[in-house]
Amino acid sequence: MPDRTDLVYLCEESLEGTLCCVYESYTRREVPFDILPEGTPTLYPSRPVVSDEAHAARVWRSLLKLDPEAAAWVRDGWCSCMEGREYRAYRFIRALYAHGPRIMGNLADSDVGEFFKLVRFQRNEAHLMKEFLRFADYGGALVSVIEPKALILESLAPHFTDRFPEEQFMIFDKTHGFALFYRPYEWVVRPVSELALPVADAKERNFRALWRRYYDRIGIEGRYNPKCRMTHMYKRFWKNMLEMDRETGVLRADERAPLDGPSGPLRLE
Secondary structure (H helix, E strand, C coil), X not given: CCEECCCEEEECCCHHHHHHHHHHHHHHCEECCEEEECCCCCCCCEEEECCCHHHHHHHHHHHHHXXXXXXXXXXXXXXXXXXXXXXXXXXXXXXXXXXXHHHHHCCCCHHHHHHHHHHHHHHHHHHHHHHHCCCXXXXXXXXXXXXXXXXXXXXXXXXXXXXCCCCCEEEEECCCCEEEEEECCEEEEEECXXXXXXXXXXXXXXXXXXXXXXXHHHCCHHHCCHHHHHHHCCHHHHHHCHHHHHHHCCCCHHHHCCXXXXXXCCEEC
16 A cells, blocks of 8 residues: 655646656655645645656556546546646546546545536536637637636537638637637647737628627517526626627727728737
């Protein structure tokens, strides 16, 4: 049996870093007290864990061999960005190695149940964004800006690439500084520090006006219930939804600017 310790593992804040902690734990036959992102202050003795692509790949292959859905749990749970995700992922992986994939059906197990909350949160966030994400056309390229609480771009990619296979589009995750780029028929996620959108042209503004008018007209005046709407369409999504601009009272910057000609190119920084 591995020795339980009061050590805290400090690792790179990435899925690979967490998988390397799993490798380190089994190699050294020790169970860390906690796993924290490197640079996090702690009063416990700590062990820095250096990220190694080969070590992470070995752990990932072992998860895929056990059960592909178990590996998907580890990926999505880590992408939840919830506090303590590194250690919860580690505890879940230990439970998998000890009991096999059948343990995933036992949510009464504390390690499984706690980690499943992270998986469910990330997948719910991706599901909601499929409904509340809005694209705008800039010179033939579709662009959407989102502010999710979890890392969901790779979860969104299959849905939107299947829906718009002949388009070119970008989904910018403003919260985490990443963007999904798609062109027929390939996509990639890359870090993007800042997105500068050009002025929306007249055609795009007309389409936005049509969409807002349609949204207003399908509403039933006698059944207007803003509290009910907020339970289905959370207010945190409104700022990036065209039809809610009247509710927020803020006109997006690319419409406030005067029309000086056709849209210019996008600028990424």
